[in-house]
Amino acid sequence: xxxxxxxxxxxxxxxxxxxxxxxxxxxxxxxxxxxxxxxxxxxxxxxxxxxxxxxxxxxxxxxxxxxxxxxxxxxxxxxxxxxxxxxxxxxxxxxxxxxxxxxxxxxxxxxxxxxxxxxxxxxxxxxxxxxxxxxxxxxxxxxxxxxxxxxxxxxxxxxxxxxxxxxxxxxxxxxxxxxxxxxxxxxxxxxxxxxxxx
Numbered sequence: 001x002x003x004x005x006x007x008x009x010x011x012x013x014x015x016x017x018x019x020x021x022x023x024x025x026x027x028x029x030x031x032x033x034x035x036x037x038x039x040x041x042x043x044x045x046x047x048x049x050x051x052x053x054x055x056x057x058x059x060x061x062x063x064x065x066x067x068x069x070x071x072x073x074x075x076x077x078x079x080x081x082x083x084x085x086x087x088x089x090x091x092x093x094x095x096x097x098x099x100x101x102x103x104x105x106x107x108x109x110x111x112x113x114x115x116x117x118x119x120x121x122x123x124x125x126x127x128x129x130x131x132x133x134x135x136x137x138x139x140x141x142x143x144x145x146x147x148x149x150x151x152x153x154x155x156x157x158x159x160x161x162x163x164x165x166x167x168x169x170x171x172x173x174x175x176x177x178x179x180x181x182x183x184x185x186x187x188x189x190x191x192x193x194x195x196x197x198x
Contacts (some may be wrong), residue, residue, distance in 0.1 A: 025128035033167040043183035047089030054094035073172035082178025083197040090190030136168040
């Protein structure tokens with residue numbers, strides 16, 4: 001009887017470790033953010049529609065990154081230093097294309113991690129393998145602030161979301177660039193894209 005109990009406990013411990021090791025973004029994301037990601041196509045279409053009234057130069061940049069073909073991505077292909085720029089679609093203005101800054105994809109705590117390292121607006125968070133790309137769960141902040149962690153289901157004061165929380169989809173592109181799409185940002189715009197270039 002003791003042997004059966006010991007074996008059962010050992011199996012349960014192994015199951016818990018296995019489950020934790022295979023835990024994905026769905027276990028960490030808030031229901032609100034899971035819905036944001038589920039509606040990424042709708043958010044992208046709305047942002048693109050509003051950006052149509054912007055300048056021809058910005059539209060060319062936007063279509064270059066949003067319309068680029070994605071290819072299967074591996075952690076190895078994404079790791080390293082990147083130049084990056086944020087592109088905002090819709091919302092307060094038709095579009096904004098920011099200047100280039102420094103970004104990095106590396107490892108933190110054994111997981112893939114993205115961070116924008118320069119500029120007044122920063123962002124950082126974990127990347128989870130999903131399909132051909134990676135789901136991003138992170139938070140935005142400004143220079144001088146301590147980088148916040150993604151709050152997920154721990155949103156403050158019972159709110160469904162915090163303004164800092166971000167969810168997105170990171171894709172490697174056929175031309176060697178990468179694209180981080182952030183649907184329905186809580187502030188300013190309808191759709192954000194971070195273009196990454198070596």
